[in-house]
Amino acid sequence: MQFPPELRYSQEHEWVRVEGDEAVIGLTDFAQHSLGDVVYIEYRSQPGDHVAVGDVVAEVESVKAVSEVFSPVGGELLDTNEDLDGAEELVNQDPYGGGWLLRIRLSDPAQVDALMDASTYQAFVAEQDS
Amino acid sequence: MSTVKTTSGTNGLLQSEPLLFERSVEGRTGWRPATSGVPLADDLPEDLLRQAPMRLPELSEPEVVRHYTRLSQWNYSIDTGLYPLGSCTMKYNPRVAEDLAALDGFAQLHPWQPVETLQGALHVMAFVEDSLKALTGLHAVTLQPAAGAHGELLGLLLIRACQESRGDPRSKILVPASAHGTNPASASMAGYQAVEVPAGPDGILEVDTVARLMDDQVAGLMVTHPNTLGLYERNLSSICKVVHEAGGLVYGDGANLNALMGIVRPGDLGMDVMHFNLHKTFSTPHGGGGPGAGPVAVTQELEPFLPVPVIHRGDPLTLEWDRPNSVGRVRSFYGNFGVVLRAASYIMEMGAQGLTHASRMAILNANYLRVRLSKAFEVAFPQPCMHEVILTDRLQRAHGVQTIDIAKRLMDYGFHPPTVYFPLVVPHAMMIEPTETESLDELDAFADALIQVAREAGQQPDTLKSAPSRPSLGRLDEVGAARFPDLRYDFDSTQ
Missing domain, CATH: 3.90.1150.10 (Aspartate Aminotransferase, domain 1)
Incomplete structure (x- = not known):
């Protein structure tokens, strides 16, 4: 299971990659493993919306269940990944790359610091899975 | 083997069944109705008229009957074997209930008959209401909801009506993380915001967790007991107290009532409203989309809000419509009477x-x-x-x-x-x-x-x-079925 060291991680199993004052957000490798094959993604927020930490921004449906995606940071939603429409398998196949979900302009970059680093998240996952 | 033509039907474990479309032969007919004497309507808008006949498959009657009979024989049901679906209570449905339901006195009833001539049916309904009251310790019952989730929605509407009458309308419902998916869905459908309540490490709801989440916007708690982890919610009566003290009401999901009959009365624990799944606990058939029944029981405080009509316990029994605080109708006539009748049979048979x-x-x-x-x-x-x-x-x-x-x-x-x-x-x-x-x-x-x-x-x-x-059939492609559902017969690609 992959835990890229340059990313930050939430307890809800989202990852955040900071690019300047923007954050790219997706589901972690552990999350996509737990979900199983993703079959449908529905965004609950649209570009231009302001989202706060913990807001439900999307629902991801897999063959096992429907799960909510909570925004790990706050700010203006800039973009959603439209390439996933009809290619939902990218969330499973390339969770940290082509499977990204959202791009947000950070309103408070300090929120990223509150998230876990890769080794902390890896330990968190090990505990969850034990 | 490759020269052997695969045939329809069951041959040991070899089962195959083509689509009716694939078996269609042009001009083959099963049954031809007489020419209708009713004149064709000639004033329908042109754009609503079909320009070509529907492309229905053409087969003989025995071909159609055999097709569906063979498919029905592939079904797995409680009549063919153990059906261990958790939280579904797939128990055997006694045949005596079918005999009872087939009696002319029940089967030939029409809900528009004068109520004096429906006394037998009303007595059956009153008996089931009384039985559900006795099992739950609650005050009144409506039999009208057509299924469990319908009962959930009604229960929440009753909670809303009650709190509005108190002058205290609220916006949120607490739902444990282990709840059936229908609980947060029903809360949402009733216009409430569902707030998830985590359970303690041993799977049991804790009083402090619920107390912390209670505020003046929480209308109540929806709880399944025993919970969907199959565990007894041992803190439930303390939790009900906490919810009541904060002005909330407790909704009981009856999906797991099969574990409690005659052992614990949910009303005694402090539940205010509860639905039953007659097709679970009371052994009426689980429909494959067919009729269920989701009666709802309530406390005295909630009774005025029950849907109309309610059975008035006079002699003779009558149906009461004049209930100004009622939430209104939730179902045509009096609910799925045939299901209620089978539940009555089960309750009488068991005692x-x-x-x-x-x-x-x-x-x-x-x-x-x-x-x-x-x-x-x-x-x-x-x-x-x-x-x-x-x-x-x-x-x-x-x-x-x-x-x-x-x-x-x-x-x-x-x-x-x-x-x-x-x-x-x-x-x-x-x-x-x-x-x-x-x-x-x-x-x-x-x-x-x-x-x-x-x-x-x-x-x-x-x-x-x-x-x-x-x-x-072997392992099915669940991902493909979910992502690329193939629901239409494509004439052009196969003919």
């Missing part, structure tokens, strides 16, 4: 002692399976369970075998798999509810099969990963 015994045996059977399977599988919560038990695939995952593979392999042994991947709070769950209607022999056969599957997981994991191999 109070029989119902209590049924719940005790349901609990015993689940615990028997829990203990028998506890070496081969991880049991999610090792303490004694109620009427259902949850296993996981933890011991098998070392071999790359997952819950889905275990469930599919069980089919090769002729058993319907249990509920899988639910409740969501237990990763990789297998949720088994044997019910009281299975014999010890049947429970042992099921446990033996599961233990054998667990053994195979270590010895021949690939067999599990490609299972099932014996049913007419």
Whole structure:
């Protein structure tokens, strides 16, 4: 299971990659493993919306269940990944790359610091899975 | 083999059945109605008229009858074997209820008959209402909701009506993380915001957690008891007190009432409103989309808000419509009477002692399976369970075998798999509810099969990963079915 060291991680199993004052957000490798094959993604927020930490921004449906995606940071939603429409398998196949979900302009970059680093998240996952 | 033409029907385990479209022969007819004497309407808008006949398949009557009869024989049902779906209470439906429902006095009734001529039916309904009151310790019952989720929606509307009449309308409903998905959905449909309540480490709701979430916007708590982990919510009466003190009401989801009959009355614990699934606890048939029934019981405070009509207990029985505080109608006529009638038959057949015994045996059977399977599988919560038990695939995952593979392999042994991947709070769950209607022999056969599957997981994991191999169809492409559903017959690509 992959835990890229340059990313930050939430307890809800989202990852955040900071690019300047923007954050790219997706589901972690552990999350996509737990979900199983993703079959449908529905965004609950649209570009231009302001989202706060913990807001439900999307629902991801897999063959096992429907799960909510909570925004790990706050700010203006800039973009959603439209390439996933009809290619939902990218969330499973390339969770940290082509499977990204959202791009947000950070309103408070300090929120990223509150998230876990890769080794902390890896330990968190090990505990969850034990 | 390749020269042998595959035929329709059942030949040992060889089952195949083409679509009716594929069997269609132009000009073949089964039944020809006489020419209608009714003149064609000539004033319909042109754009609504069909320009060409519908392309219906053309077959003879026996071909159609055989097609559907063969398909029906592929069905798996409680009449063909154990059906251990957790939180679904798939118990045997006694045939005597069908005999009763087929009696002319019931079968020929029409709901528009004058109420004086419906006395027998109203007595049956009143009997079921009284029985549900006795089992729950609640004050009044409506039989109208057509299914469990319909009962949930009504229960929430009753909570809203009650709190609005108190001058205290609220916006949120607490729902435990282990709840049936219908609970947050019903809350949302009723216009409430569902707020998730996490359980404690042993799967039980804790008083402090609920107390912390209660505020003046929380209308109440929706709770399933025993919960969907198959566990007894031992803090429930304290939790109900906390909810009441903060101005909230407690909604009981009756999905798991089969564990409580004659043992605990939910009303005594402090529940204010509760629905029943007659097709679970009271042994009426689970429809394949067919009729269910989800009666709702309430406290005295909530009674004025019940949907109309209610049965007025005079002599004769009458239907009362003049109830100014009622939430209104929720169903045509009086609910699914045929289902209520079968439940009445079940309750009369069992009696109070029989119902209590049924719940005790349901609990015993689940615990028997829990203990028998506890070496081969991880049991999610090792303490004694109620009427259902949850296993996981933890011991098998070392071999790359997952819950889905275990469930599919069980089919090769002729058993319907249990509920899988639910409740969501237990990763990789297998949720088994044997019910009281299975014999010890049947429970042992099921446990033996599961233990054998667990053994195979270590010895021949690939067999599990490609299972099932014996049913007419192997492992289905669930991802493909969800992402690219093929629901229409495409004439052009196949003809």
